Amino acid sequence: MGRIDAMNFRNVAACLLTTVTGFVFAAPLTVRVDPAGGAPRLLVNGEPVRARMFWGAPGSAPLKLSTEWKQISFEFTASGSANNGTMHFRFGSEPGDIVLDNIQVTDLDAGRDLILRCDFESGPESFKRDWTFWPTGAANTVGTITVEPGAGRDGSAGLRIKLKAPPGGHWPDFHIYHHSNLAIVKDHHYRVSIWARATPARKLMLAFYQPGQSFVRLGGPPDCFGAQIKLAAEAGVNFVSYPCPMPWPKPGVEADWSGVDSMCEQVLRANPNALLLPRMGMNPPPWWREAHPDDVMQWEDGRRDHMVVASPQYRRDAAERLAALVTHLEEKFGDHVAGYHPCGQNTGEWFYEDTWRRPLSGYAPADAAAWKAWLKKRGRSDVPVPTAAARHAAPAGIFRDPATEQTLVDWAEFQQEEMAECVCELAHAVRKASHGRKLVVFFYGYVFEFAAVANGPSVAGHYAFRRALNCPDIDVLCSPISYFDRGLAQSAPSMTAAESVALAKKMWLNEDDTRTYLGTGSAPGWYDAVDTLEDTNKELVRNVAQEALRNFGTWWMDLGATGWFNDPAMWAEMKRLRALDEPLLKKPTPFRPQVAVVIDERAMLRVAAGGTLVTRPGVYEARAPLGRMGAPYGQYLLDDVLAGRVKAKLQVFLNAWSLSAAERARLLKATRGATKVWCYAPGWFDGEQTSLEAMRQLTGFEMKVVTPPKPAVTPTERGRSLGLEKSFGGEKPVKPLFAAADAKPEEILATYADGSAAVALRRTPGGPSLFVGAPGLTSELLRLAAREARVHLFTETDCNVYANGQFLALHASQDGPVAVNTGKPTPVTDVLSGEPVAKGPRFAVPLKKGDTRVLRY
Numbered sequence: 001m002g003r004i005d006a007m008n009f010r011n012v013a014a015c016l017l018t019t020v021t022g023f024v025f026a027a028p029l030t031v032r033v034d035p036a037g038g039a040p041r042l043l044v045n046g047e048p049v050r051a052r053m054f055w056g057a058p059g060s061a062p063l064k065l066s067t068e069w070k071q072i073s074f075e076f077t078a079s080g081s082a083n084n085g086t087m088h089f090r091f092g093s094e095p096g097d098i099v100l101d102n103i104q105v106t107d108l109d110a111g112r113d114l115i116l117r118c119d120f121e122s123g124p125e126s127f128k129r130d131w132t133f134w135p136t137g138a139a140n141t142v143g144t145i146t147v148e149p150g151a152g153r154d155g156s157a158g159l160r161i162k163l164k165a166p167p168g169g170h171w172p173d174f175h176i177y178h179h180s181n182l183a184i185v186k187d188h189h190y191r192v193s194i195w196a197r198a199t200p201a202r203k204l205m206l207a208f209y210q211p212g213q214s215f216v217r218l219g220g221p222p223d224c225f226g227a228q229i230k231l232a233a234e235a236g237v238n239f240v241s242y243p244c245p246m247p248w249p250k251p252g253v254e255a256d257w258s259g260v261d262s263m264c265e266q267v268l269r270a271n272p273n274a275l276l277l278p279r280m281g282m283n284p285p286p287w288w289r290e291a292h293p294d295d296v297m298q299w300e301d302g303r304r305d306h307m308v309v310a311s312p313q314y315r316r317d318a319a320e321r322l323a324a325l326v327t328h329l330e331e332k333f334g335d336h337v338a339g340y341h342p343c344g345q346n347t348g349e350w351f352y353e354d355t356w357r358r359p360l361s362g363y364a365p366a367d368a369a370a371w372k373a374w375l376k377k378r379g380r381s382d383v384p385v386p387t388a389a390a391r392h393a394a395p396a397g398i399f400r401d402p403a404t405e406q407t408l409v410d411w412a413e414f415q416q417e418e419m420a421e422c423v424c425e426l427a428h429a430v431r432k433a434s435h436g437r438k439l440v441v442f443f444y445g446y447v448f449e450f451a452a453v454a455n456g457p458s459v460a461g462h463y464a465f466r467r468a469l470n471c472p473d474i475d476v477l478c479s480p481i482s483y484f485d486r487g488l489a490q491s492a493p494s495m496t497a498a499e500s501v502a503l504a505k506k507m508w509l510n511e512d513d514t515r516t517y518l519g520t521g522s523a524p525g526w527y528d529a530v531d532t533l534e535d536t537n538k539e540l541v542r543n544v545a546q547e548a549l550r551n552f553g554t555w556w557m558d559l560g561a562t563g564w565f566n567d568p569a570m571w572a573e574m575k576r577l578r579a580l581d582e583p584l585l586k587k588p589t590p591f592r593p594q595v596a597v598v599i600d601e602r603a604m605l606r607v608a609a610g611g612t613l614v615t616r617p618g619v620y621e622a623r624a625p626l627g628r629m630g631a632p633y634g635q636y637l638l639d640d641v642l643a644g645r646v647k648a649k650l651q652v653f654l655n656a657w658s659l660s661a662a663e664r665a666r667l668l669k670a671t672r673g674a675t676k677v678w679c680y681a682p683g684w685f686d687g688e689q690t691s692l693e694a695m696r697q698l699t700g701f702e703m704k705v706v707t708p709p710k711p712a713v714t715p716t717e718r719g720r721s722l723g724l725e726k727s728f729g730g731e732k733p734v735k736p737l738f739a740a741a742d743a744k745p746e747e748i749l750a751t752y753a754d755g756s757a758a759v760a761l762r763r764t765p766g767g768p769s770l771f772v773g774a775p776g777l778t779s780e781l782l783r784l785a786a787r788e789a790r791v792h793l794f795t796e797t798d799c800n801v802y803a804n805g806q807f808l809a810l811h812a813s814q815d816g817p818v819a820v821n822t823g824k825p826t827p828v829t830d831v832l833s834g835e836p837v838a839k840g841p842r843f844a845v846p847l848k849k850g851d852t853r854v855l856r857y
Contacts, residue, residue, distance in 0.1 A: 030437040031275065031338040033475045035505035038590030039551045042439075042507070044275070044338070048585045051507065051553030052544070052574065053239035053277065054232040058266060059561030060221035062203035065098065065196050069153050072194045072204075075108070076219035078184050080262050082210035085182035085218060087115070090205040091163060091198075093171040098161040098202070101152040101195045105182075108189040114182055120147045120157045127159060133176045141166040143174045153195045180211050184218050205562075213285070214245030216259040224563030226270035232556075233271040235571040236578065239338060240267050241555050244278030248285045248321050257328055264333045275338035277441065280325060282318050282344035282426065283307060294365035300388035301359045309345065309352075309461075310370035310418035318344075319429035326433035339439025339475070340430045349443035349479070350423055351460040352415070355453055360388050362415070374414045386411050392455070394608035397735030399657075399681075402688040405608075412458035412605040419461035420444070420468055427473035441476040441509070444468045447601050448635065449482055449495035451619035455609045463601040465497065466639060469504035476553060477501055478509035481543065484620060486514075487528040488535055488850040489813045491627025491800045492543050494550075497599055499591060499634035502551060503645055509553035512543050516564045535850060537573050538811075541832070542852045544573075545809035546802045548580045549632070550591045576832045580807060580854055589805040593632040594791040595782075596648035597622070600638035603658045606685065613734050617776035618680055619654050626652070628813050629782040630795040632803045644670045650789035652677040652782070656698070658685035664698050668766055675768040675789035677782075680775055681738055695738070699771050700764040702742035706756045711737055713758040713774045719749035722784050729758070729774030738773045749784075750774070761788070792823050799847075807831065808855045812847035819844050822857040829856050 027045065034043045041048045058079075063072050087105065091098055105115040120126045124147045133145055144162045152158025161176065184190075196204065207220035229240055245259035260278075267274050284307050289296045295311040296304045307314045322342055329337050346353045352361055361367075368385055375382055386408050395401065400409050423442050430440045445468060450460040457463065468474060479495040486492045494508070501508040515529050516536040530536050540556070547554045556574075558564045565571070599619065607615055626633050636646050638656065642663060651674050659667065664683060676699075683698035684690055695703040711734045715724035729752075739756035740748070750759035758773045759781070768788045772781070779798050786793055794801050799818050800811035810818060822828065822840040829836050831854040837845070840857050847853065 028437060029335050029337070031439050032437070033439070033505075033507045035502075036588035038502055038592075039584070039588035040502055040505070040507035041551075041585060041588060042553065050236065050578070050581045050585065051509070052237045052581070053241055053553065053555035054228060054237055054565070055241040055279075055511070055555040055557040056225045056228050057243050057558070057561040058217040058223060058225045060205075060207065060223055061563050062205050063221060064201070065198035065204050066201045067197060067199050069195055069197045072196060073192065074221045075189060075191045076221070078186050078188050078190065078208070078219050079266060080184075080210060080216060080218050080258070081186040082182070082184050082218060084180040085184035085208055085210055086180045087178040087182065087208050088175050088206065089177070090173070090175045091161060092203055092205070094202060095163050095165050096198060096200050096202060098163070098198045098204070099151050099158045099196065100161070101156065101158045102193070104193045106191045107185070108191055110185070110188065114184070114190065115178065120152065120159050123147055123157065131176055131178055133174070135172050135174065139172060140174065142171060145176065182208070184208060184210070190219065210259075212259060213247045213249060213256050214259045216245070216262050224558070224566045225561070226266065228558060228563065228566050229267060229270035229274065231566070231568055231571045232574075233273065234568075235575040237571075237574060238271060238273050238275050239277055239555070240271065240274045241277040241279055241341065242267060244280045244325075246280045246282065246321060246325060248288065250287050255324065260325065260328065261332065264329070264336070268336060274336060276333065276336050277339050277341055277439065278329065278337070279341040279343055279348070280322070281348060282322065282342050284314065284318070288317065296364060297353060297361050298364040298367075299354070299359040299361045300363060303359070304364070306345065306353045308364050308366035308370070309422040311366040313366075315422055315425050319425055322426055323429045323433040326430055330434060337438060339441055340434065341441040342426050342430065343443065349446075350419060351446065351450070351462055352419070355450070355460045358455065360391055360455060360459065362411075370418060371411070371414055374417070375410070380410065383407055392609050394610045396608065398608060398611045398614050399606045399684075399736075400608050402685070406688070409605055412456070415458060415461050416464035416605070417467065420464035423468060424471045424473065427471055431473040439475045440473055441478060442468070442474055443478055445477055445497070445501070446479050446495040447497055447599050447604070447637075448493070448619055448623060449479070449484075451604070451615035452484070452612060454612055456607050456611055457604040457615060458607070463604050465601055466637065469501065469506065474506060476507045476509050478511055478553075480511040480513055482623065483527045485624045485627065488530055488539055489811070491624060491811070492539070492546060493623035493627055494635055497635045497637045498550060498552065499596075500637040500640050502590065503640055507551070507553050509555070510543065510547055511557050512540070512554050513557040513559040514539050514543065515559070516567075516570065518566060519560060519564050533567060533569055537570060538850050538852045540570060541573055541577065541854065542800070542809065542811040544577050545580060545852065545854045548577070548584055549802045549804040549807055549809060551584070551588070579831050579834075584805075591634060591804050592647070593634045593803075594649045594789070595626070595629070595631055595633040595786065596636050596641070596646050596651045597626055597633050598636050598638050598641055598646070598651060598653045598656070600655050600658065603655045606658060613730060613732055614680055614775045615655075617728075617730060622654060622777045625777045625779040625782055627800050628779045628798040629786060630779075630793040630797070630799060630801055631786055631791050632801055641670055642666050646670075648674065650675045650677070650786055650791050652679070652777075652785075653682060654679050656683065657681045659683055659694070659698065660687050661694070664694065668698070672766045675770065675785055677770045677772060677785050679772050679777070681736065682771070684736070684738075700762050700766075700769045701740040701760060701771050703738050704741040704756070705736050706739045706752060706754060707735075707737065708752040708754040708756070709733065710753065711774045713750040713752055715750045716748050718746055719759065722749065723780050724749060724778075724784065725780060726778050728776045728778050730776070734775065740771050740773070794820055794822065806856050808857060810845060810847065810853045810855070812849055812851045815847075815849045817844040817846045824857055826857050830854070831856050
C-alpha cells in the first residue's frame with residue numbers, strides 16, 4: 001500500500017481487517033508517532049501522513065462599531081437546542097464608551113420574537129429584568145453599566161457601557177449577557193438586529209450559548225470555524241484541534257456530554273474526514289475548589305485560585321474525569337479521534353499559574369504536605385516551604401549560594417518534579433483509556449523560553465523535561481513558536497530542546513499562532529503582527545519550512561477564534577508546501593545539524609530572582625544570533641551530549657555551569673575534537689562547591705572573578721581581524737563575572753572595560769575552546785566559531801537559515817542579495833514553484849527583508 005493523506009484514512013481503515021475465529025472486524029483507528037530512526041512522523045493506521053493541522057474554535061469575526069449609530073443585522077442557524085440559552089456581548093480590552101439600543105432576536109421558523117425589541121425605555125429595570133453582567137463586585141475592575149435617557153438612537157434611552165483600564169493592566173473577561181431563559185431550537189433560523197455606536201470605534205463580539213458544566217456555542221454572526229476547517233481540508237489538512245469541554249460534575253451528578261458531542265459534530269459537519277485532536281482543560285470547576293480548599297493554589301499575597309498540581313486529590317480526580325472523557329469520545333467518535341491534548345495551569349500550558357507575574361505561589365496546605373513528603377522521600381531534613389522574601393532575594397547575585405540557599409534549590413527541584421509528575425499521571429490516564437491507539441499530546445518543556453522569567457526560570461515548573469521525555473505515555477510535546485524573534489525577518493525559534501525530543505523518539509509540535517493580517521484582538525506591537533497577505537505568507541512559509549526540515553508537527557492556530565486563517569491564499573501555501581513535506585515523509589531524514597546548542601535544565605534551578613541579567617541575553621535571546629549565523633542549529637539537553645548522542649562539529653554550551661568531576665570528564669570525552677563555546681560561567685559549580693579549578697578543567701583557561709562596572713565587551717584588534725565588530729554583554733553589573741586569566745594576547749578576542757579577557761579562543765588537545773564570559777552571543781562571533789569548527793556556512797552574512805538533506809530554506813533578515821554556498825555543484829530549484837534558480841555551489845539569491853525561499857540542491 002502506498003503513502004496516503006489523512007484525507008483518505010477512512011478508506012484505508014476500511015481495508016485494514018482483522019480476522020478472529022472466522023469473524024471479520026474493521027481495524028480500529030490508530031494514530032501514533034513513528035520515531036523513524038530519529039525523524040518522527042505521524043502514522044494513521046500505519047501509514048505516514050503530514051503532521052500539519054488546524055486549530056480553531058467556534059467563533060465569528062468581530063462586528064465593527066463606529067462613533068456613529070449603526071444597525072447591525074445578521075442571521076444564524078442554531079447548532080443546538082436549549083431552554084436556558086443566553087446572548088453574550090463582549091467589547092474587547094480597550095477603554096471607551098459603547099451604547100446599545102433596540103436589541104431584537106427573531107425565530108424566523110417559528111415566526112416569533114426570541115428577544116422582543118429591547119429599547120431600555122423603562123429605565124434601569126429594563127436592563128435588570130432581562131440582562132446582567134460579569135464579573136461582579138470587586139472582580140469587576142473595568143465596566144460600568146447605566147441606562148441613560150437620551151443616550152439611545154434618536155434621543156431615546158440607551159444602554160451605556162463605560163470601560164476603563166484596570167489597575168495593573170489585567171483585563172477580566174467583562175461581558176453583559178441575557179438571563180439564561182432563551183428557548184433556542186436546533187436548526188431554526190434566527191435574525192438578530194442591534195443598534196450600536198462606540199467612542200472610540202471598536203469591535204464587538206456577540207454569540208449565543210447554552211450554559212452548563214461547560215458553555216456550548218449555539219450561534220452568532222457568520223461562523224469562521226467551519227469555513228477554516230473546509231479550507232484546511234481542501235489543502236489536504238484533516239487534523240483539527242479545538243477546545244473540548246471537560247464535564248466535571250459533582251459526585252452523584254451525571255456528566256453532561258452534550259457540549260463534547262456538539263464540538264465533535266461541528267468539526268465533522270465541516271469536514272467528514274476530519275481527524276479530531278480535542279484540547280480539554282484540566283483546571284477543576286469552582287465546586288471542586290470549594291470542596292477541597294487545601295488543594296487550591298495560594299500566592300504570597302493571599303490570592304487563591306486553580307489547583308495544586310502536587311495534590312494527590314487533584315491528580316486522582318483529574319485523571320478520573322479525563323479517563324471518562326476519553327472513554328466517551330472513543331465510544332462515540334473513536335473512528336474520528338486522532339488523539340487527546342489535556343491542558344492545565346497557566347494558559348493551559350502546564351507552567352505554574354502567573355509565572356510571569358511577581359507574586360509567588362506555593363503556599364497552599366497541599367504544597368506544604370507535598371514538600372514534606374518530597375523531603376522525606378529523599379532523606380532530607382524537614383524544613384518549611386521557603387518564604388516569598390527568601391525566594392525574591394538574590395544575595396549572591398545571579399546564582400543561589402549552595403552554602404546558604406540550598407533549600408531554595410531543593411524547592412525549585414521539587415516544583416519541577418511535581419509538575420512533570422502531574423503531566424505524566426494524566427498522560428497515563430489517556431493512554432489507558434484510549435487503549436494505546438491514540439496520540440497523547442502535552443505542552444511542556446519550554447527550557448529556552450522561561451529563561452526570561454524575572455523570578456527565575458524554575459518558577460515555571462518546566463525544568464523536569466527529561467521526566468516527560470522518558471514518559472512512555474506521551475507521544476507529542478508542543479509549545480507555541482517562541483514569542484521572541486518570531487516576526488517578519490526573524491527566525492521563529494523553538495522554545496525547547498527540540499532535537500532531544502526526537503532523540504527520545506517523540507515528536508515536537510509548533511503551535512503557530514501567527515497573528516496574520518486577518519488577526520484581531522491584539523494590540524499594536526504584537527509579537528509577529530503583519531498587515532498584508534503577502535507578509536503573512538512569508539512568515540507562514542518560513543515556519544512550515546523550518547518545521548518540515550526539523551521533523552516538527554504544527555497546527556495553524558486561529559487564536560482569536562475570529563478567522564485569522566480564513567483566506568484560501570494562506571492555505572494555498574500550505575498545499576504548495578507538500579512539495580517539501582512529501583519527500584521527507586517518503587525518506588525520513590533525521591535533523592543532525594553541524595551546530596548544537598546545549599542547555600542544562602538542572603543548572604537553571606540554581607538561577608536566582610533577577611538572574612535574567614544573564615539568562616535572558618544568554619539563553620532566551622541567544623536564539624536570534626544563532627538563527628542568523630548562516631548555518632542551521634539544533635537544540636539539545638546536556639544529558640544527551642553526556643550520553644554521546646550529539647556529534648555536532650560546533651557545540652555551544654549556554655549554561656554548563658554545574659558539573660561534577662565525573663560529568664566534566666564525560667563531557668570532554670564526548671566532545672573531543674569538536675569546537676566548544678563556553679558561555680558565562682562554565683564549570684563554576686563543582687557539585688555543591690564553587691571552583692575556579694573546575695572551570696579550568698572544563699575550558700582549558702585559568703579563570704578569575706572580575707568586577708568591571710558592566711559586563712559589556714569590546715572586540716580587540718585580534719577579534720576585529722576575525723570579523724568581530726559588535727559590543728555585547730549588557731549595561732548592568734553582573735555578579736559573579738569571569739575572565740580568562742591566562743589568555744595570551746593572540747587568544748583574546750574581546751575585553752571588559754577593565755581590560756580583562758572576556759572572550760578568548762584557545763586550541764586545546766580536545767579541540768578549540770571559545771570562552772565567552774559576557775552574557776549573550778552575536779552572529780559574527782558564532783560565524784567565527786563555525787569557521788574554527790569547519791562548519792558549512794550556507795551564508796557568510798546574517799540570514800535566517802534552515803537546512804536538512806537536500807533542502808535549504810532562507811528567510812531574509814535584511815534587504816539585498818544573499819550569497820549562498822550549498823557546498824555541492826548541483827542544480828538548485830525552487831521547491832514551491834519547481835523553477836530553476838541557479839547552479840551550485842555558489843550563487844546569489846535576490847531577497848528583500850522578510851522574503852522566504854525554499855530551495856532544493
